[in-house]
Amino acid sequence: MTKIAFLGPEGTVSQESAQYFFNNESYEYIPYSFISDVYNATVSGHTDVSVIPIENTIDGSVKLHVDQLVLGDLQIQAEWIYPSIQNLIGFKQPQENGLAEIEKIISIDVAIAQCRNFLQAHLPEVKFEFVSSTAEGVRRVRELASPAVAAIGTKLAAKQYGLELLASNITDHQNNFTRFILVGNSSPPLKVANKYKTTLLVTLPEDYPGALHQVLSAFAWRRINLSKIESRPTKLKLGTYYFYIDAEGSLDSVLMPAAIEEIEALGCQVRILGSYPSYNYETSDTAHMEV
């Protein structure tokens, strides 16, 4: 049995997305309250792998989670892209008032940010309470047992906590996707993917004009596509950065190790954060989200 740590409680987008791709009796899902706990569950051996949301279409990279990956030792074992479809969830409202009774929304900051236009249009005066996940907001609303509070979360969570969907699919952008990664010391058995990626952390030598240009050339002339490049501070000295690079292709290919060797020969430090399958969501397939 493979134990998978995810941001809980039951019904988060993390869980919904992981179960969509890894729906198998041999996986046991274990909830944790914070992403740092999700990560550390695998570091300490309580779980085999952990699910980490790493990037969102609207907000970009989740910097804290990227840093967690860089500071720790766990390797990326897989990634997947999944739509974050948020809903307004709570107790049944009086028909005549619409949503006017709602005074407070409880959710994670990321989900509230994804529904800003809806909230401005329908609940301009509402107050916010921030919690550690969408499902935690839904759980809190259930606990408070008041029609004056509502949560933003998944249909899975509404079902889990026996609450009403007051408004469905309230996300501002229809192409609101989150990229998740599975991290661990080893890979559980995974499906074959259409695409493989390798994530590298490259630190340039100091005072080397054109170093980044040469790093990029090592990929370019081998026709290795880079799907992401981002600089993050090393946190060791002001003005020093490493580059977080997602390259398309596996470390098992001939070209990838050759590109890495070339980059190292330039005097760069290269750390491999993982070489893994990349799964994509079929956009037509939302049936599993219906309740």
Ligand SMILES: O=C(O)C(=O)C[C@]1(C(=O)O)C=C[C@@H](O)C=C1
């Ligand atoms: O709160 C959740 O449901 C999560 O799985 C976390 C998380 C995130 O932090 O990025 C994941 C995707 C959603 O878009 C919103 C929140």
